[in-house]
Amino acid sequence: MYSLTRKVLPWTRFVLLGILLLLGLEMATPDQVWAAGPSVSIDLGSDSPKQTAVVIQILILLTVLSLAPALFIMVTSFTRIVIVLSFLRQALGTQSVPPNQVLLALALFLTMFIMAPVGQQVYGEALQPLLAEQLSYEEAWKKGIEPVRGFMLRQLRDKDLELFITLSKIPKPEKIADVPTHVVIPAFILSELRISFQIGFLIYIPFLIVDMVVASILMSMGMMLLPPAVISLPFKLILFVLADGWYLVVGSMVRSFQ
Known part of the structure; x- marks a missing residue:
């Protein structure tokens, strides 16, 4: 202390x-x-x-x-996690359960868990020597940004990176380490949006099937005025609980970064 x-x-x-x-x-x-x-x-x-x-x-x-909060959101796993959790809540049909505060807190702590190795590397190689006056600000920045760049480069698609290299009108780098950071960040964000929407689509499928089955049964029974969402919600909740949905969703998201 x-x-x-x-x-x-x-x-x-x-x-x-x-x-x-x-x-x-x-x-x-x-x-x-x-x-x-x-x-x-x-x-x-x-x-x-x-x-x-x-x-x-x-x-x-x-x-x-x-600008630190925005940088934290954009260059870490937070974007993918919070979008997937939002898709999950919409697929369940619960408009405000879990509340936004709970989803954001869960996304924040999962992000800290996923980014812990990167943070430890940044602290050991850049921040600690900087505080000990062993490195200058420029040297600490170069050493500190490399673990973050490595994390983003492992997650993004080559197609997205090529797009922003073309849009930036810079000479095509000979190796991935030569790509500027201002090109890597938007490519990483675009890749995160694509992956999060793919996961959201897969999450929607089983709940959509439940909604279709319930709607078909209500129509066959002539109960046109009864909203299908009212009947399907308990079935979706029990399906999610029996399948241990939180365990599967959180585990899959964390493994997707490894």
Whole structure:
């Protein structure tokens, strides 16, 4: 716990220092406020080029931190998992069960479970040496992005990668390691959408059969006014429970990344 505190505190002080520098505002005097309204200015330390560079680095860091949730969703297994779980809920016919909070929490923890080896590799090869001041920011970025790139390259289709290489109008790389990261990410997202829809289609099939059987029986009995979804819902639930559906769906999704 003490070693963790020693590592975290310098970063906390660094961020707080950046916030204080960015908030270096010079407010007008009360007479000026009444005369011309409030005036706000931001001092970036133009008198000192070194100080200006530090402030810009802090501003970039804060921008990256604000985009971290979107980056986490797009470059991990979260997209596939949350789409498949949404398809499962729609196939069952339960509009709000499980709730969105439960589905998102399940998708988040499954993503952490799947991405744990990648996170450990990033921490051991990039973040830990960076905190120990053994690597520069550029070197830590290069070492830290490689495990994430490796994960994305294992999941995407060659067809999707070729599409974005063509759209980016860059020379065709000789090997996969030469493909830029900004080309790998959209290809990975496109592949994740394709796979998640394929899994969703397979999930829909057994529940669709139940709906068709129930609708046919109700029509043959002349019960036209009774919604088939009301009758089929208990049968779909019992089918899902007897087949141990959560075990099968979650296990299949986790294995699809291995």
